[in-house]
Amino acid sequence: MKNNFKIYSILFLAITLLASACKKDYGDLNNATIEALSNNASEAELNNLVSGTESGMRNALNFYIDDVSIIGRESYRFSNSEPRYTIDLLGANGSVLGGSNFYITLPWAARYAVVKNCNILIQAANNSSVISASQKNGYIAFAQTIKAYQLLMNLNLTYSNGIRVNVTDPKHLGSFVSYDAGLAAITALLDSAKTNFSNGSVSFPLAGFGNFSDAAGLTQFNRALAARVAVYQKNWQTALNDLSASFLTLSNANNAFAEGVYHVFGTGSGDQLNSIFIPQNQTGEVRVAHPTYISDIEAGDNRISKVSLRATPASQSNLSSNYDVWLYTSSTAPVGIIRNEELILIYAEANIQLNNLSEGVKAINIIRNGHGLANYSGAVTQPALITEMLKQRRYSLAFEGHRWVDLRRYNLLNTLPIDRAGDQVWTLFPLPVTEL
Amino acid sequence: MGIIKEGFFDNVKLRAAYGQANNVPAYGSKFTALGVSNIQGNPGLLVNTQEGSADIKPERQAEFETGIDFSLLKGRLGFELTYYNKNIYDFLLLTTPPPSSGFAQQWINAGNLSNHGVELGLNAKPVVTKAVTWSTSVNFWFNRSLVTKLDVAPVQLGSVGGFLLGTFQIEQGKSATQIVGLNGHGVGVLGDAEPKFQMSTYNEVTLFNKLSLRFLIHWKEGGQNIDVTSLQNVFGGTSATYDNPSSIPHVPYGVTQLMQVGTDAHQTVETSTYLRFREIGLYYTFNKIPASFIKTINVGVSLNNYFTITKYKGYDPEVSNFGTGFSSGLDLDPYPSSKQAALHVSLNF
Numbered sequence: 001m002k003n004n005f006k007i008y009s010i011l012f013l014a015i016t017l018l019a020s021a022c023k024k025d026y027g028d029l030n031n032a033t034i035e036a037l038s039n040n041a042s043e044a045e046l047n048n049l050v051s052g053t054e055s056g057m058r059n060a061l062n063f064y065i066d067d068v069s070i071i072g073r074e075s076y077r078f079s080n081s082e083p084r085y086t087i088d089l090l091g092a093n094g095s096v097l098g099g100s101n102f103y104i105t106l107p108w109a110a111r112y113a114v115v116k117n118c119n120i121l122i123q124a125a126n127n128s129s130v131i132s133a134s135q136k137n138g139y140i141a142f143a144q145t146i147k148a149y150q151l152l153m154n155l156n157l158t159y160s161n162g163i164r165v166n167v168t169d170p171k172h173l174g175s176f177v178s179y180d181a182g183l184a185a186i187t188a189l190l191d192s193a194k195t196n197f198s199n200g201s202v203s204f205p206l207a208g209f210g211n212f213s214d215a216a217g218l219t220q221f222n223r224a225l226a227a228r229v230a231v232y233q234k235n236w237q238t239a240l241n242d243l244s245a246s247f248l249t250l251s252n253a254n255n256a257f258a259e260g261v262y263h264v265f266g267t268g269s270g271d272q273l274n275s276i277f278i279p280q281n282q283t284g285e286v287r288v289a290h291p292t293y294i295s296d297i298e299a300g301d302n303r304i305s306k307v308s309l310r311a312t313p314a315s316q317s318n319l320s321s322n323y324d325v326w327l328y329t330s331s332t333a334p335v336g337i338i339r340n341e342e343l344i345l346i347y348a349e350a351n352i353q354l355n356n357l358s359e360g361v362k363a364i365n366i367i368r369n370g371h372g373l374a375n376y377s378g379a380v381t382q383p384a385l386i387t388e389m390l391k392q393r394r395y396s397l398a399f400e401g402h403r404w405v406d407l408r409r410y411n412l413l414n415t416l417p418i419d420r421a422g423d424q425v426w427t428l429f430p431l432p433v434t435e436l
Numbered sequence: 437m438g439i440i441k442e443g444f445f446d447n448v449k450l451r452a453a454y455g456q457a458n459n460v461p462a463y464g465s466k467f468t469a470l471g472v473s474n475i476q477g478n479p480g481l482l483v484n485t486q487e488g489s490a491d492i493k494p495e496r497q498a499e500f501e502t503g504i505d506f507s508l509l510k511g512r513l514g515f516e517l518t519y520y521n522k523n524i525y526d527f528l529l530l531t532t533p534p535p536s537s538g539f540a541q542q543w544i545n546a547g548n549l550s551n552h553g554v555e556l557g558l559n560a561k562p563v564v565t566k567a568v569t570w571s572t573s574v575n576f577w578f579n580r581s582l583v584t585k586l587d588v589a590p591v592q593l594g595s596v597g598g599f600l601l602g603t604f605q606i607e608q609g610k611s612a613t614q615i616v617g618l619n620g621h622g623v624g625v626l627g628d629a630e631p632k633f634q635m636s637t638y639n640e641v642t643l644f645n646k647l648s649l650r651f652l653i654h655w656k657e658g659g660q661n662i663d664v665t666s667l668q669n670v671f672g673g674t675s676a677t678y679d680n681p682s683s684i685p686h687v688p689y690g691v692t693q694l695m696q697v698g699t700d701a702h703q704t705v706e707t708s709t710y711l712r713f714r715e716i717g718l719y720y721t722f723n724k725i726p727a728s729f730i731k732t733i734n735v736g737v738s739l740n741n742y743f744t745i746t747k748y749k750g751y752d753p754e755v756s757n758f759g760t761g762f763s764s765g766l767d768l769d770p771y772p773s774s775k776q777a778a779l780h781v782s783l784n785f
Contacts, residue, residue, distance in 0.1 A: 031469035032481055033488070051480030055473040083671045083694075093695050100598030109485075109535035116483050116538025120470075163536070170487060170537035207476035270474035433598060435534045 034120055041124040043131055043203070046139055049121040050204040053146055055272065056117055058263045060110035061335060062275035064153060065401050066287070067103050071426050072404030073416045074293065074394075075325050078286040078316040086317040091424025099430040104157060108432050111150040112167065118143035118150075119168050137200030138215060144193035145222045148186045149337070152229065155182045156405050159428035164435075176431070183233050190226045194219060194245075208264040208334065212247065220247040221261050224338045227346050232409060239350040248343040250363065252370030257396075260339025265332040273331040280324045286314045288321035292417050293398065302372040303395040318420055327399045341367070341396050345389065352385045360385050367392045386410070445508050452502040458494040461528055465492050465543035487539035495545065496525045503555075512564070516557035523584075524549040529606060531591050547586040549612055553579035570641045578633040581612040592616075599623050600698065602662045602705045613765075615660055617701030626705040627660030629765040645721070648736075652715040656708070656753070663706040663767040665750040670694060708753035708765070710746035715739070719780065731784045740776040 027036060037045055069075040070089045077085040087095050089103060097104070125131065125139035155163045165185040166174030177185065197219045206213045212221045223246035230239035249256050265274045278287050289307040297304055308326035315321075328335065336342075348363035357380050364385070365375045378384050390410065394403050407413050413425045466488055473482035503518035529546035533539050555577040563570040586608040593604045602617035613629040635655045642648045669675035670693045678690030696703055719736030746753045751772040755765070 028464065028467040028469055030464075031467070031471070031484075033470065034468040034483065035488075035490075037470070037481075045481070048479055048481040049470075051475055051478035052470065052473045052482035053480070054478075055475035055480040056482040058475075080672070087694065088698070093691060095695070095698050098600055098698055100600050105535065109540055112536045113483060113485065113538050115536075117470075117481075119538075120483060164534075167536050167538065170533060170539060173534060173537055205478050207478055264476055266476045268474060268477055270472045270480070271476065272473075432535055434532050435536060 037120060037124045038127055040130070041128045043128075043135075046121065046124055046128065046131065047204045049117060049124060050139065050142060050206070053114055053117045053121060053143065054207055056110070056114040057146065057150065057337075058265070058272050058275070058335075059113070060106045060275075061263065063103055064107040064157070065276050065335075065399065067107065067157060067429070068401040068404045069325075069399055072402075072407065073290045073419075073425075074399055074403050075290055076286075076288050076314075076316075076319050076321060078288065078314055078319075080284050083317065086319055089426070090319075090419070091426060092317065092420060092422065094422065097426055097430055099433040099436070104429045105432045105434070107157065108154055111154045114150045115147050115167060118147040132201075134199060134201040135203055137196040138202040139200075139204070141193040141196035141200050141215075141222075142202070142204070142218060144189050144196065145218065145225065148189040148193070148229075149225055151182070151189075152186050152225070155179065155186070156401075157429045158431055159408070161428055161431050176435075180233075183229055187226065187229050187233070190222055190229065194222050194226075197222065208262040208337070210261070211259075212261055217247075220245065221338070224248075224260075224343055227343065228338065231346055231349055232405075234353070236350040236353040239346055240354075243343060243347055243350070246343055247340060248347060249340055250344060250347065250366055252366050257341035257344075257370055258339055260342075261337045262334035262339075263337060264334045267332065274328055274333050274335065276335060277328045277331045277333060278324070280308050280326065281311050282324075283314070286316075287325045288314050289323040289325050290417070291321055291323075294323055297395065298373055300372050301395065303398065306395075306398050325399050336400055341370075342393075342402075345393050345396060348389050348392070349386075352382060352389055355382065357382065357385060360389070364388055364392055367396055371395070445506055446511055447505075447507045449505040450503075451505070452500075454498070454500045456499075457497045459497065459528065460494045461489075461492045462543055465489060465528075468539075483538060485540035487533060487537065487542040489542060489544050492528075492543060493526060493545060495527045498523050498525070507559075512561045514557075514559040516555075518555040519552070520555075521552040522550065524551075529588075529591060530593070531588055544588065546588055546591070546606070547608065548584045549581065550584055551579055551581045551612075553577065568641065568643055570639065572637060572639045574635070574637045576633060576635045579630060581630065583608050583610055583612050600701060601664055601667070602626055602701045604629070604662075615662060615705050617705065618699055619702065620700040626702060627707070629659055629661065631656045631709075632658035646723075648717075648719045648721070650715070650717045650719070651713065653711065654714050655711045659708055659765070660705050661708045661748070661750070661753065661755065661765040661767050662704055663708075663748070663750045664704055665767045665769050666706075667693065667697070667704055668769055706748060706750070708746070708748050710744055710748060710753040712741065712745075712754070713739070713743040714741060716742065717780075729785060734780065734782040734784070736780040738776075738778050738780065740778070741773055742775050742777070 027033065066077050070077055070085060079085055084101060087093060088097055088101060121143040122140050125136045151163055160179045162176040162178050163182045164174050164176055197215050200215055202215045202218060211217055223242045227239045227242035227246055230242055247259060249259065265272055278285055293307060306327045307323035310322050310324055313320050313322045344363050344366055348360045352360035361376055361380060368376060376388055378388060390406060393406055407416065408427060413427060416425050468488035469484045470481040471484045473480040499520060499522040501518060501520040505516045507514035525548050526545035527547065527549045528543055531542050531544055533542050558574045561571045583606055586606060590605050590607040592598060593606060599617045602615050605614060605616045606612060611628050611630060614625055615627040615629060616623060617626050619626060636653065638652045640648060640650045666675065670678060670690045675690055678688055680689040682689040682692040684692060693703060715738060717736055717738035719734055722733040725733060750767045751770060755767045755770050
């Protein structure tokens, strides 16, 4: 009897233990998870999210640059294994842009992955009790600024097809908003971030932000982006106001043009190389300048150094060029996010549009002189200066993803050269089919 | 039982079986993890492309199988007939959420799937004499699948270029192996990877117990592959028919093929019927050996995958670049399957 009791009690104990052990859930033992980070993240974890966000912005960057540069007739991209660069993107043989093709699906998804990371960062910062209120504002402001920039890049591609702005809940994604509403949402995000920076402190490390790594510097970066969005919205006075709070320096002194924020690259573990870099004189994978880059440039313009003469011309599909794109000259060369040269040109544009023509000419001359050219000598009228401003933007921001967007803003896509009979200049990309 | 004359059948077996099994979800499908993404020495965490499903559970397979086996004429003739019906409940599916969610894939319990089919086997020894024996086996089988329930919108799987070049699509009420893509005026069904039926036969003919001929033939009837290999050659301008005249004057055939990309994917969905001699072997046995420590010497030649009769344009109709499962039958510049010729010598001690 006593023995029986012993056996039964051991059995009972074993079953209870087994049943309770089965319910134990350990979470993911190998990786950090959203679930874990959303629950009282440490400062180190938040900093990891910041760096992951900055790092992720570089993913699929080459596709974005190629999309904008090829349709904007800045460059050709020849590839033995990928004809869609010379067929679809240029509209050859009656082809059209397809929503399931890499040129839209890859950059689009990479940008939204960063947006997701920003949303995780915001959630993690809000739920963390180990950071101060001003630190929290700093993290949130950074996440909002980067999110706005990533949304802008996708909106640049899909234009009036729009973007989704509210993507916090993957199960209930917000609907697509129009181009104008998209720009308005991006401006609102940037403005909210600016307010948060003003009440925030920055204690996280950044890689490509140089002098703009603290709250004051990040605010200047934020306003620089806001100025870009403002000229897209034709809010010229707003653009000037934003510029005054940005890092605009009206100067062509040493490196003044290059001052700004960059994607940086490295060979370290888990780091990335510049995906846009292609060595000179390659034969298989080639990125060459559109021939008009050389034929349209003024004599003495030192921006000719953004291209490099090839030993033998490159050609594919009845297109050919003698010049390699040579803006990114090594596998760790930085890629500009926004820099002072663009801000000077935004300053010129806003002033010309507001009929402050002399101020516009002054800014244009800063650019011209900085590149070895004499002062602007053409007519000082608004249309003539807009033409000149667009030309300076073309050469100053060449191969950095601007020309196609700029000509679309001014309804001038029809002025782009057509290389082969029947080629098309596309206005926008279709939405990825997996969004529909 | 008196209905059939006693002694006609050697052996009759009726069988039925039912079983259930689980498949556990792929490792990590429960959590949304972040991966390492560093920048200039700063350690970074970037969200992975796979979205976690907190409430994912194993899929359950229930299979019912029934059949009859019998042999007659003293074992010279044997039949096996099997019918099976396999239902998979809450099958695990890798879906593609909209990329604006920040994710590219997610494992979910998507719905129910059924497979049913018939397998027929025949073993026979048609000739058994002192001089010649011939034994043969013939198998015939087919399978049909149906997605009986799908809780999400149709999911494209295992494609090279999506609708552009044809893709598999899991869709309620349709075969699990259907191929859909652009059909000239939208998106439609272009084919199905499931063959109408398959057959194979293995034969062995032996003369005087010494010379033996063995061969295995496989016939697959119907079923489509997504054949991007041929189109790749067109992209490169190196396809054999590139410069052929087309229906449009002065436009080479290859260019008309390129023009179809983007509107019509019929050219990349190709029927892969084939008849393949998987193995042919001829062997001779020496059994009267002067040396007493060797019992027999066997010499022979065999050819593997040497002959295939097919209209398929890719390298190999039996291709699968990306493994088996939902996305088999995808042809994108694979390594062609090897042909083998072998010379055999074996000594038995």
